[in-house]
Amino acid sequence: MTTTLPVFDTGAIETAATSRMVLDTVRDALIAHAEGRTSVPPPLHMDFPQANGDCHVKAGWITDTADFTVKIATGFYGRPGSGMPSHHHGLVCVISADTGQIQAVLNDRGLLTAWRTAAAGALVTHAMARPTALTLGLFGTGEQALLQAVWLAELRPISQILVHGRNPHNAAALCEELHKNGLPARPASARQAAGSDMIITTTPATAPVLDAADVREGTHVTGIGTDMPHKNELPPELFHRAQLIATDDHTQCLHHGDFGHAVRAGATAQDSDIAAGLLLKTPPDRPDTAITVADLTGVGALDAALASAVLDHLTR
Amino acid sequence: MTTTLPVFDTGAIETAATSRMVLDTVRDALIAHAEGRTSVPPPLHMDFPQANGDCHVKAGWITDTADFTVKIATGFYGRPGSGMPSHHHGLVCVISADTGQIQAVLNDRGLLTAWRTAAAGALVTHAMARPTALTLGLFGTGEQALLQAVWLAELRPISQILVHGRNPHNAAALCEELHKNGLPARPASARQAAGSDMIITTTPATAPVLDAADVREGTHVTGIGTDMPHKNELPPELFHRAQLIATDDHTQCLHHGDFGHAVRAGATAQDSDIAAGLLLKTPPDRPDTAITVADLTGVGALDAALASAVLDHLTR
Incomplete structure (x- = not known):
């Protein structure tokens, strides 16, 4: 009983x-x-x-x-x-x-939760980045930054990881963890990390962690840290430059994601995003020079x- | 770890x-x-x-x-x-x-949940009923009806319980359970049960289970079954006749309790209730001829x- x-x-x-x-x-x-x-x-x-x-x-x-x-x-x-x-x-x-x-x-x-967040980030980054993208810029130095990089490396080769953290000790410690996982990594400035082929941001930031002007053509950027209205990792200008924007949940990202910040700033249209899941089913046809952005707020x-x-x- | x-x-x-x-x-x-x-x-x-x-x-x-x-x-x-x-x-x-x-x-x-619901019903019924109230009318024949009666009997003597249920077999079965707990009980019509000194309703009804005209002066009524806007056990006229109305949570009872139905029907004012908890601290000064009503929707x-x-x- x-x-x-x-x-x-x-x-x-x-x-x-x-x-x-x-x-x-x-x-x-x-x-x-x-x-x-x-x-x-x-x-x-x-x-x-x-x-x-x-x-x-x-x-x-x-x-x-x-x-x-x-x-x-x-x-x-x-x-x-x-x-x-x-x-x-x-x-x-x-x-x-x-x-x-x-x-x-x-x-x-x-x-x-940590696993599904990392898996979603790695999957969407892999699907949206151009096939020839090789370098990864990591913003944030926590457990998520490590998991994102390790799981993305399961999906595609990564030639170099540039880690940017506000605390240099934490950035060095994360690089050591990445080395243990067989991944080449070194601490870097925000500008250096933003120059990578792929960028993943995993911070609790309340203001953008990178300058959109530092992001080169052909780069894919995935933001996973913004999960509340007052948080913000990616600058609106990045969404303005992007040729492809994906969200894991349109309503949620509009409400409390970086996508919502960009829409409210007038940098992109409210209907400019497509569902990240659709890109996993049918990989996007993206020019090699396109900037692409994914805003992932976490789906229950x-x-x-x-x-x-x-x-x-x-x-x- | x-x-x-x-x-x-x-x-x-x-x-x-x-x-x-x-x-x-x-x-x-x-x-x-x-x-x-x-x-x-x-x-x-x-x-x-x-x-x-x-x-x-x-x-x-x-x-x-x-x-x-x-x-x-x-x-x-x-x-x-x-x-x-x-x-x-x-x-x-x-x-x-x-x-x-x-x-x-x-x-x-x-x-x-069953216990705290029963305890709240028994406590508030005991606090609001006049000291000389002895008979209990029970509407509903489920586990809650049994618990309410048994626990009220721990707080004050009950001379007779009249059980009203739509299904006579269930009413008879509940009376048997009440007997096992040493309580005198028998099945009754809605009108008979409504003539008791104390009334407790424990049904999932969507329309009033008793006629306000059958409730005598000096009676206390506790409704505990109405926990959604479409449910309704107690008629608005009962609230109109009541000299004292208690709710376990004002906002909740207004939204989805019998009190809300009565307010929307214009039978009582939106601010006519007092918090049931206050009556447990300081017993109400109630005339022996007053009708009193408690609407309990359950508090987290x-x-x-x-x-x-x-x-x-x-x-x-």
Whole structure:
């Protein structure tokens, strides 16, 4: 009668998932989202001002699949001056879309979100960059910057990675991590990094991290850090110069992505974007001199797809 | 590093909780809510039309306490004619309001919601009914009807329970359950049940279940079944006759409670209600001939209080 709910920790999740499985799953989910085969309700949000914390609950479902997910993520950043470190916690509940039964809890501490974000960035960057693009400029020095580069390198060769971070120690540390993964990398100025063939920005910036004038013709730029209205990584002028703009979710990117900043600045039209998932299905026909931009704000249906795939591996 | 998240099933939860503990916790939480010491964000909602199902996610926090909760509840009612039975599932995540750490999952399958709903109904009914009220009219024959009566009987003597249900078999079955709990009960017509000293309605009705003219002076009525705008248990005329109206949450009851129906019908003023929690702190000074009404739509902060209290017992 009261069977215990299966709970899987990060160790089990890491064992069950391969980068290939994550990439394939996220690819299919982005296509499903672009084709309107997903259901993503408005998220639930709570603030904890006394501890500088917040809690987001996001749900998602790919409408022709067996399970949906409810994901809880908390970020607590400590009171200024309290010396309290930042905390991030999270779990994903996998729930049957046929019976409502809760199948399992993936106590992933945000791992699946990091994976699907990195996979989406790598997939879209690979699909939109010209085939001859070889160098990568990375803005930001966190876990996402590392994952994006490593997974993009699974999809195409990278000859050089230029890492730009505000903190030189963090940039050097990321380069060391990239070396461990067999990738050539060195710290660079924002201008140098912006001169790469491919650019991925993974920062929590609230003002553009690069100058559009430093971006050369033929470059592809993917922004993944802007997930709230007050954040902004990519300058509106970059969207103005772009010949192809992709968004993972039009409404979301208009509301709180870099695309929205560019539209509100009058740099591009509100209907100038196409769904990133469509480019994964049919690669774009892009001139070698075109600048292309992808704005990825994160789609809840990807959580559902990835959590279901991981759970399948864990319980098969 | 990857400690397993504690999960507690209904068996453990039932062992940890006593009706006294639930009543005390819910009483304090209703008072906290009335005094503005709670945080309850708009819920997340998802529909699954292909299986006639839905999923609600509700969060709540009593702002001077250590934990908040995120509650997931699903109701899947089967396709009409599919012969598939209804399913209800649910769990409660207890999360630290200081660090965001997920402390435990209470895999309660909706038990805590049933308890806090019953406790709120019993507490408010007891506080608002005149001291000499002895008979109880119960509308509805489900688990909530049973719990409401049993817990009200813990707070004050009940000389007779008249049970009204649309299905006579269900009404008889509930009377048998009430007998097992030492309570005198018998099936009755709506008119008979409406003539009781105290009335509690626990139905999913979409039209009033009783005639206001059948309610005598000095009666207290508590409605707990109306939790969506299209539902309606209590007639507007009852609110018009009432000298005291209480709501567990003014905004919520206005939006999707019986109180809202009465206001929109012009039967009572939009500001005619007082917070139920205040009546638990300071019992109302009510004439013996007054009709009093409580509209309870369910407050998310009660989940937080009850789940925390249960978890304390489970882990202390």
